Amino acid sequence: MTVLSVRNLETFYGAIMALRGVSIDVTEGEIVTILGANGAGKSTLMKTIAGLMDPEKGSIELFGQSIAGLEPDRVVRAGVSLVPEGREVFPYLTVEENLKLGAYTRRDDPASDLELVYDYFPILKERRKQNAGYLSGGQQQMLAIGRGLMARPRLMMLDEPSLGLSPLLTQEIFGIIARLNAEQKVTMLLVEQNAHIALATAHTGYVLEMGRIVMGGPTEKLRASDDIQEFYLGKAEANERGQKRWKRRKTWR
Numbered sequence: 001m002t003v004l005s006v007r008n009l010e011t012f013y014g015a016i017m018a019l020r021g022v023s024i025d026v027t028e029g030e031i032v033t034i035l036g037a038n039g040a041g042k043s044t045l046m047k048t049i050a051g052l053m054d055p056e057k058g059s060i061e062l063f064g065q066s067i068a069g070l071e072p073d074r075v076v077r078a079g080v081s082l083v084p085e086g087r088e089v090f091p092y093l094t095v096e097e098n099l100k101l102g103a104y105t106r107r108d109d110p111a112s113d114l115e116l117v118y119d120y121f122p123i124l125k126e127r128r129k130q131n132a133g134y135l136s137g138g139q140q141q142m143l144a145i146g147r148g149l150m151a152r153p154r155l156m157m158l159d160e161p162s163l164g165l166s167p168l169l170t171q172e173i174f175g176i177i178a179r180l181n182a183e184q185k186v187t188m189l190l191v192e193q194n195a196h197i198a199l200a201t202a203h204t205g206y207v208l209e210m211g212r213i214v215m216g217g218p219t220e221k222l223r224a225s226d227d228i229q230e231f232y233l234g235k236a237e238a239n240e241r242g243q244k245r246w247k248r249r250k251t252w253r
């Protein structure tokens, strides 16, 4: 079952065309990752899906219903939660208050979801009465993910969960992301600059370059591609090959 279907999406900042006809699909139960260098358009894609930016052209469907151009709160109500980079938690609210805010679109009692979040992130339970501003960067990232889960999303979008975190913490957080997907069946769209961990965690990947999808497919296939190995996994070979880079860059396959 297709959860999210994006077709020929074009988004502008004034005269700057940041997305140039992007098409992606997310299937239920999958983790899909979008790889791309700085400025490729990853955040713009997330923001357009989340309703924070309006597309100029193209379609965005969630379970077959159009969500393109809806206000952000309507997109959340439709079942999409965006987990921003960790430092966007509310620093003067407690951990638990932050989590409860994640359930604001729901009318039922979020108590059982709170327990679920605490099961996955025991440190948040320990510190539930403390202000979120006192948490470490990694704990704030965990809180942001926990808050996203509280909405019981049908699609969870994660914007660079590894940003600013140590390799060890990054491993830990991606381990939990993989468990949430496997055990709780949370479907995820993951934007990540750390291609190693993103390709190891996701089932499907797309490569975004200058606003265009240049490659896509199962992550095991992407991991085996020479282009991905060279440009995203840092396995560039000797200089002789390096000089061919620019030409090869245009020959995605």
Ligand SMILES: Nc1ncnc2c1ncn2[C@@H]1O[C@H](COP(=O)(O)OP(=O)(O)OP(=O)(O)O)[C@@H](O)[C@H]1O
Residues within 6 Å of the ligand: 013, 016, 018, 036, 037, 038, 039, 040, 041, 042, 043, 044, 045, 193
């Ligand atoms: N507020 C803005 N005004 C004008 N241009 C912008 C704005 N934000 C982004 N852009 C441009 O849009 C393009 C895509 O940017 P975007 O932030 O989506 O890339 P990204 O892949 O998320 O990069 P990063 O990893 O650095 O966040 C870039 O060329 C960028 O310069």
